[in-house]
Amino acid sequence: MIDIRSVSVERDGKPILAEVTAQLDQRRIAVIGANGSGKSTFARLLNGLASPTVGTVTIDGFDPSRQAREVRARVGFVFTNPDAQIVMPTVGEDVAFSLRGKGLTRSEINARTSEVLHEYGLADFVDLPAHDLSGGQKQLLALCSVLVARPSILVADEPTTLLDARNTRLVADILMDLPQQLVVVTHDLALAARCDVALLFDGGRLLQHGDPAAAIDRYERELV
């Protein structure tokens, strides 16, 4: 359960988010809005990469700013640019990196790594430099590296913005089928329409929270 109460975020005295309140328990949540409307800041509140200036955020009762360890074990985060989140040289090592320091044996780590790479079609590339993957494969690798840690919530900030049409479709389908609760920031309104609920941001305010079709309609009518 994601619980956000009267959250405002200011940076350099400038309001970035204002008075945002939302309780999110649906499985698939879309976040839409124009560039600069505060979507990324909202997403980053959920795992403590951003902190509220006023108000509270809790994830299953934990505060992301004060209980970062507990929250990051529950919340996986996928960024827009996979090159910036793949930190290890090869595919298998990057996935295994997520399991460091969790008290698993080497064979447990290897088993979980190959399991997740298999599931998303990257098993053949386990020893390949991550650099040799295509854009779509890199984003899948980033997703594998997050999912291998078994989070209960996945936050994705424009995960398909840098991908071509085919890979956008591939990644979108995978995200929609995940058993995890999903919070996805996106400009892909078709993807937003497939979610259970949508949040529409404008100028740092949460303008609308509810049925995706209605939120998309308002976005296209008033804000585009």
Next chain:
Amino acid sequence: MKAGRGGRLSRLTGLYVPGRSILHRAPASVKVVGLLCVTLAASVPPPNWWLLCSLGGLVLGMFLVTRLAGRLVIQLWAMRWMLVVVLIPQLVFLAWPVAVATTGRIVIAITAASLVTLTTRTSELLSVFERALMPLRWMGVNPVRVSLVLAMTIRTVPVIADRAEQVREAQQARGRYSLRAFVVPLLVGSIRHADELADALAARGVED
């Protein structure tokens, strides 16, 4: 699915190539110690043809046994200008056998090192470094962090090289060339990349 394109540079970096040769199966620590011995034997004693030829033969033999001879050719070709730069001044100032022997030492050291990186997963190599650095803990060295930085550097080199290529192409498209117009966007891009990487590490639960 097929693997996508890879930068020219990543092909030359000598990252792990999967295989089943004895060198692939040998423990990483043994390979590192072996590399250390070969490098010392090549560089410490005064140049000695017999010694250098046997070391060179050993390295060449290993490339053949591990079926990585193709990689050796690629690597020597990539090193050609560096070797010329090293060799020419020596030929001017020293007798040619000494110049050739010195250059030979460098070739042996570099190719032996890449033999190790080609047959060892980066993660295994890093855990050897981690263990080797353990005695330095009392000096405040954190071995895990050092090896993490090494791994991230290996990963980041081709990313930055790609970016440099993009900046160069953008300049080409506009038909303008200047060093500043090349360095500034590259630097800005690299700093942004470092910021993003820091966020990614935090999101993945690496506490510092």
